[in-house]
Amino acid sequence: MQRRGFLNLAMTAGAALALAGCGFRLRGFDTPGLAVDELALAGTDSELSRLVAERLTSVGTRVHDDASQILNLGPETFRERQLSVLDSGPQEREMALSVPFSVQRRSDGAYRLSEQRLEVSTRFTVSDDNLLAQDDLREEARQELRQEALRRLFDRLRTLNGVQP
Numbered sequence: 652m653q654r655r656g657f658l659n660l661a662m663t664a665g666a667a668l669a670l671a672g673c674g675f676r677l678r679g680f681d682t683p684g685l686a687v688d689e690l691a692l693a694g695t696d697s698e699l700s701r702l703v704a705e706r707l708t709s710v711g712t713r714v715h716d717d718a719s720q721i722l723n724l725g726p727e728t729f730r731e732r733q734l735s736v737l738d739s740g741p742q743e744r745e746m747a748l749s750v751p752f753s754v755q756r757r758s759d760g761a762y763r764l765s766e767q768r769l770e771v772s773t774r775f776t777v778s779d780d781n782l783l784a785q786d787d788l789r790e791e792a793r794q795e796l797r798q799e800a801l802r803r804l805f806d807r808l809r810t811l812n813g814v815q816p
Contacts, residue, residue, distance in 0.1 A: 686809070686811060689712065689715065690707060691715065692722050693724070699750060706801060719756065720755065721755050722752065724752050727750050728748070731745070740779065741778045742778070743775075744777055745773070748793070750768070751769075752766070763811055764807065771799040771800050772796070
C-alpha cells in the first residue's frame, strides 16, 4: 500500500510540474489589479454600484466625477421563477440578475467597452413550512448574484489596457 501511495504522489507532482512548465495558471489567481487608474461611475444608485465603487477603491482605482473614463451601470433587474412543478412542499426557484454596463472615454465619448449585459443566476429552495426564511433566502440569493456580477464585471474591466487619450 505504501508503494501505491508513493506512485500516486509522484504522478500528481509530475502532472503539476508539467502543467506549470507549459505556462498553465488558474484563472483569477495572482492576477494584477485593474490597469485603469481612475474611473467615474454613472448610472442608477443601486447596491451593485455601491459595491463596484468600494471594490474599485480597494484595488487602487480612484473613483471621481472628473475621471477620463466613465463606467456606465444600468439598473439591476432581478427575475425569479419557479422551477418545481408542484405548488406545495419544497419549491426549487431560480433568481437571475441582469445589469447593462459600458465604458467610454470622456474626451470624445468613444466606447472602450460597448454596452454589454452581465447576466448571472442562482437556484435556491423555499418551503411552505418556513415562510419567514423565504425572504432571507431571497436576500441571500440577491447578495450572491451581486457578488458574482461584480466578479464578472471586474474580469471584463481587466481587458482594458490603461487610459487612452
